[in-house]
Amino acid sequence: MQSDQLLITQFQAANNKEACFTELLKKHQQKVYYQIKRMVTVHADADDIAQQVWIKVWNKLDSFKMESEFGTWVFRIAYNETLNFLQKEKRHKNKVTTNDTIAYDNATGESDQPKSTEVTIVLETAVKQLPEKQRLVFIARYFDALPYEQIAEIMGTTIGGAKANFHQAVKKIEKFIRKD
Amino acid sequence: MRPTPNNTELIEDSALVENLFSKEELSAFEQRAQTVPSGYFEKFTEQVLNTIRDNNKKAKVIKLLPFFRVAIAASILFIAATAYLFYNNRPVEKTMATISIQDVSNEEIEAYVYSNELIAEIDLQDELNKAGLYVEQPSSSLNTDSNKLNN
Numbered sequence: 431m432q433s434d435q436l437l438i439t440q441f442q443a444a445n446n447k448e449a450c451f452t453e454l455l456k457k458h459q460q461k462v463y464y465q466i467k468r469m470v471t472v473h474a475d476a477d478d479i480a481q482q483v484w485i486k487v488w489n490k491l492d493s494f495k496m497e498s499e500f501g502t503w504v505f506r507i508a509y510n511e512t513l514n515f516l517q518k519e520k521r522h523k524n525k526v527t528t529n530d531t532i533a534y535d536n537a538t539g540e541s542d543q544p545k546s547t548e549v550t551i552v553l554e555t556a557v558k559q560l561p562e563k564q565r566l567v568f569i570a571r572y573f574d575a576l577p578y579e580q581i582a583e584i585m586g587t588t589i590g591g592a593k594a595n596f597h598q599a600v601k602k603i604e605k606f607i608r609k610d
Numbered sequence: 611m612r613p614t615p616n617n618t619e620l621i622e623d624s625a626l627v628e629n630l631f632s633k634e635e636l637s638a639f640e641q642r643a644q645t646v647p648s649g650y651f652e653k654f655t656e657q658v659l660n661t662i663r664d665n666n667k668k669a670k671v672i673k674l675l676p677f678f679r680v681a682i683a684a685s686i687l688f689i690a691a692t693a694y695l696f697y698n699n700r701p702v703e704k705t706m707a708t709i710s711i712q713d714v715s716n717e718e719i720e721a722y723v724y725s726n727e728l729i730a731e732i733d734l735q736d737e738l739n740k741a742g743l744y745v746e747q748p749s750s751s752l753n754t755d756s757n758k759l760n761n
Contacts, residue, residue, distance in 0.1 A: 459651055468640075473646065481658055573643075597626075600630070
């Protein structure tokens with residue numbers, strides 16, 4: 431398997447663009463999808479966002495300067511796309527509560543999608559009530575085990591900012607659980 | 611599968627989360643996030659490539675050589691300048707509608723004369739005054755006539 435850097439160089443040299451892009455996509459698509467899915471929880475939404483992300487990657491890859499890792503760069507695009515989606519969704523579904531959303535997810539969920547159980551409902555609800563930035567840091571830090579440096583790069587913030595967001599997220603989740 | 615924490619800070623952060631939720635809860639959450647319809651990722655690649663191909667067909671960018679860019683810009687400028695000059699220097703058609711007096715009814719002529727009588731009188735009076743002439747006003751003659759009738 432070729433390195434990301436080599437594939438990007440070939441892509442930028444217009445040397446069999448589609449093949450290079452396909453290889454990059456296949457290498458990173460799962461991680462990108464999981465990152466989005468943990469944030470939005472519904473497969474159809476995650477699928478739409480993931481497609482938008484990879485189309486953006488195709489459009490912007492020519493100007494990618496390799497100052498950061500390709501994976502971090504794609505995560506950053508995914509993060510911004512997810513943030514846009516969540517903000518739009520918030521405006522449209524202002525009156526829908528988190529519990530309603532989970533009930534809706536279960537009602538419309540795909541057959542392959544495991545249903546939210548008693549076990550996951552508390553965690554999902556707790557994660558969903560977090561502000562978007564804290565939600566991303568919490569997920570990236572715990573589930574992806576990403577270093578704060580990378581999280582800060584994805585979010586376009588400082589390492590201190592990322593750390594603060596993680597600890598605030600933990601506190602909010604704790605408060606939410608105690609309240610329940 | 612969640613990567614194993616490999617540094618002290620990450621282990622400490624993970625412990626904070628694991629104090630709040632059981633491992634069962636956390637792995638169930640992760641499993642739910644990682645579950646996709648069968649064959650999803652294989653189809654996904656093809657779907658993305660098809661969308662990109664469609665977009666490329668719709669918005670085909672034509673790259674121009676610098677000479678052609680200048681030539682096209684000059685042509686647009688030339689057309690715009692010609693259009694501007696042509697528009698501003700076009701001969702103004704000074705055609706007046708000619709209407710035969712026979713085509714106008716007597717009522718219309720009378721209405722026109724009547725409605726313009728005052729202005730005509732004022733203009734006429736001005737001209738007479740300038741020429742140093744005096745003409746008796748029709749209104750005063752009318753008044754005199756009416757006085758006579760009353761008497």
